[in-house]
Every structure is written in structure tokens, then in C-alpha cells.
Amino acid sequence: MTIESCRIDVWLWRARFARSRSLAATLVEKGAIRLTHNGAQSRVDKASRSVHVGDTLIFALGGRLTELTVEGLGERRGPAEEARTLYSVATGGE
Template identity: 65%
Template sequence: MTEACRIDVWLWRARFVKTRGLAADLVERGAVRLTHQGREARLDKPSRSVHPGDALTFVIHGRATSVRVEALGERRGPPEEARALYSEITS
């Protein structure tokens, strides 16, 4: 079985949002796009899974962010630990 994590949990652990509830709202609004194995999809449910290697694009506070999931994390740790969960994708 491959490693996976709920998108709302991952966004919270990576410190893009302050609470899981805010992460769930972001996903439910259709503001998160996931590219998994070359297929892009707009996520609609917070229970959708992300895997290491997936790419995410979302808008928070009017700023578009594109990141690659590097790790899933075990907890919502300090900022240094959160930054290790992703790498930014530059165009």
C-alpha cells in the first residue's frame, strides 16, 4: 500500500492554513487542484488523498501557490518541519 494523507490534514500539517476546518473549506470551495500521476483534478472533498510526488495548486489570501508534496508528516510541527513536507514549483 502506498503512503497517503487526507488533503485537509496535509494542508494543515504543512501550515498553509491554521485549522483543518479552514483547509476543508478551501477544498470544498474548489480552490485546490491536484495533479496525481499526470492527471489534474479540482478537489471537492476534504477526504481526498494526496501522495508524495503529487502537485498541488491553490489560492490563499489572493496568492496562487504551487507545491510538490515531498512528505506527508506525522503531526503539525514547527515551521521548519512543515517546510520539509513540500517544495515550491516555480513556473
């Protein structure tokens, strides 16, 4: 991986969508995450797949469909306040 990209399981863990990297990897391997990169959407099924700033992720979380844009990759799993800077939630008609 380069500084411009990050493994998706690591990113989900750093952004606090999963409590551990192994749980993040399981979520990815189940095919529960859709990734839009450069306008092309695909279902992600490998934890080693990389995400980039500007990518859009769609997945179910807590029984709700979550759509977000990757705003940063992070360097560590920090506090929740730091994790929230890694993404922006798409606003919908909720």
C-alpha cells in the same frame, strides 16, 4: 488512509497552509485546490481526498497562485521549519 497517502485537509493543516483542519476542509470544499496525481489534474472538492508524495497542488494563497509538490506527508503539525520539509515550491518566472 495508508502511510503512502494522507487526507488533503490534514496535509494542508500539517504543512501550515491552514490554521485548522476545519479551515483546510473549507478551502478544499470550495473547490479552490487543483491536484495533479499520476499526470491527471482534477479539482478537489472533498476533504477526504488523499494526497501522495510527488503530487502537485495549485491553489490561491494570499492573493497569489501557489504551486507546490508534496515531498512528505508528516506525522504531526510541527513547527514551521518541520512543515517546510513537507513540500517544495515550484519555481516560476517571478
